[in-house]
Amino acid sequence: MxxxxxxxxxxxxxxxxxxxxxxxxxxxxxxxxxxxxxxxxxxxxxxxxxxxxxxxxxxxxxxxxxxxxxxxxxxxxxxxxxxxxxxxxxxxxxxxxxxxxxxxxxxxxxxxxxDEAQRKQWLEPLLSGEIRSAFAMTEPEVASSDATNIETRIRRDGDAYVIDGRKWYISGAMNPDCQVFIVMGKTDPDGADPRRQQSMILVPRDTPGVEVRRAMRVYGYEDHYHGGHAEVVLDGVRVPAANLIGEEGGGFAIAQARLGPGRIHHCMRLIGMAERAVELMCRRAVSRTAFGKSLAQQGVVQNWIADARVTIEQLRLLVLKTAWLMDTVGNKGAHTEIQAIKIATPRAVVDIIDKAVQAHGAGGVSQDFPLAELWAAARTLRLADGPDEVHQRSLARRELKKYL
Structure with missing residues (x-):
């Protein structure tokens, strides 16, 4: 490597x-x-x-x-x-x-x-930045960490599909430039294979029956720059059958293909967040005096800085290894490493940012520094794209399989 x-x-x-x-x-x-x-x-x-x-x-x-x-x-x-x-x-x-x-x-x-028509209508304007979009998967009434629980229904009716369901924490949905939702729901709720029950479908935001009900806060933040996170109700929403992405029953596999790169992208950015936190912590440490000497001379602060540097270097190497494996053996071959970075990175970065907050005192929780918002974002990523415990469960099973 x-x-x-x-x-x-x-x-x-x-x-x-x-x-x-x-x-x-x-x-x-x-x-x-x-x-x-x-x-x-x-x-x-x-x-x-x-x-x-x-x-x-x-x-x-x-x-x-x-x-x-x-x-x-x-x-x-x-x-x-x-x-x-x-x-x-x-x-x-x-x-x-x-x-x-x-x-x-x-x-x-x-x-x-x-397909070609879907890419022409939605992908091209997204690539040019003309519009924004949202991904509607998570639901408030079920444990969405298990995607087979999803209750939203996508029912075929002639040359159209009718969608009914309630979603929440739908990122980007509050953005006025958000023009389309990719909605995951069940086309075959009674199917024998729980991973073949779901499908994905394109739903234009202005379709009758689509209600963006409210913005959901994340640790008190509304996350305006990313278009917020919304509760969305779909009540008798009718869209053309051509809006189905792929085939009926392919939604679970599509979700997994989508989430793999998303997880590593989050972890890559998290390392940058940690670096920003360490930089702010060091600047604060050399500029503040407490009990007769600078914070930079306090042993506990030195330990925070040293531990943060070691952790960041470890995380970066694991993320780079995962990226290399995804390039060489594909997402499936890198499955263990993708889960490993998803478990390790947010957890460790939350701790690094927390130490930076501590070094800033009251300033660390204020709006005068980016640390509080960085902490909220990093902590949320222990839930987004699958909570820690789901990845730990899957990773442990893969390890144990070698001995069974």
């Missing part, structure tokens, strides 16, 4: 680091000021559109998509260090580069499983 960055990756890293320094970091405070003056909190601050235009101009656009027909054609190993950089400003940078969830996963899904 050779994780050294190739020439293209090094060139993109240099350009992206400069883009962050020159445009993204200065825009963080500007975006907050502009948001306070917006007619709706879900509208996009003007500076975000400026960042997108500059990213396009510099060729830093759709870096996540390995398909050269639609994206940058980067491997997972090439994209990993770039995603890490964007994780240092998770609210602005991924969006500026059109590399933000849930659009990334939806674009990958449409590129892989959508």
């Amino acid at each position: 050779d994780f050294s960055y190739d020439t293209r990756t090094e060139e993109l890293r240099a350009r992206l680091l400069a883009f962050m320094d020159e445009h993204v970091y200065p825009a963080e405070a500007v975006a907050e000021e502009q948001r306070a003056a917006l007619a709706s909190p879900w509208d996009e601050p003007p500076v975000v559109a400026e960042l997108k235009a500059e990213a396009k101009r510099q060729g830093l656009w759709n870096l996540f998509l390995p398909d050269e027909e639609y994206g940058a054609g980067l491997t997972n190993l090439q994209y990993a260090p770039l995603a890490e950089i964007t994780g240092r400003s998770p609210q602005l940078a991924p969006t500026a580069l059109n590399c933000a969830a849930p659009d990334t996963g939806n674009m990958e899904l449409l590129a892989q499983f959508g």
Whole structure:
């Protein structure tokens, strides 16, 4: 395994680091000021559109998509260090580069499983940044960590499908530019194979019967930059049969194909979040004095910084190994490592950010530093794309199988 960055990756890293320094970091405070003056909190601050235009101009656009027909054609190993950089400003940078969830996963899904008409209608405007999208899988009435529990119904009626269900924490749904939902539901609820009961279907947001009922908060945050997380009710929603993605019964497999890259992208960005937290912690430590000496001279703070550096280096190597395996043996061959990073990375990064919060005292939980919001985002990723316990269960079974 050779994780050294190739020439293209090094060139993109240099350009992206400069883009962050020159445009993204200065825009963080500007975006907050502009948001306070917006007619709706879900509208996009003007500076975000400026960042997108500059990213396009510099060729830093759709870096996540390995398909050269639609994206940058980067491997997972090439994209990993770039995603890490964007994780240092998770609210602005991924969006500026059109590399933000849930659009990334939806674009990958449409590129892989959508037909020509679906790609023309929805993928192309997503790739250009003209519209946004949402992925509607999680439900409030069932344990959605087990996707076979999903209760939303997708019923065939002539040349159409009728959809009924209630979803929540549907990321991106509050964004006024969100034009389409990819909805997962059951077309064969009584089927013998619980993993063949589900299907996925495209539902335009303006379809009668679609109600975006309310925004869901995450640790008190509404996550405006990603279009929020909404409760969505689908009541007798009728869409053409041509809106079905793939085949009936293929929804579970499509979800797994979508979530694999999403999990590693989250972990890549989490490492960038940890790096930002360590940087802030170190700056705070050398600038503050307590009990006669700087925080940087306090043994406990030194331990936090040292432990954080060791942890980040370990996590980065595991993420790079996972990316390399996904490139060489495919997502299925990298299944163990994908689950390992999904378990290890959010858990460890939450602890690193927590120590940075502690070093900042009251400032760490305030809006004057990004740490509280970084903590909330990292902690949420112990639930998103499958909770820790589900991945631990699957990983343990795979280990135990060797001995049974």
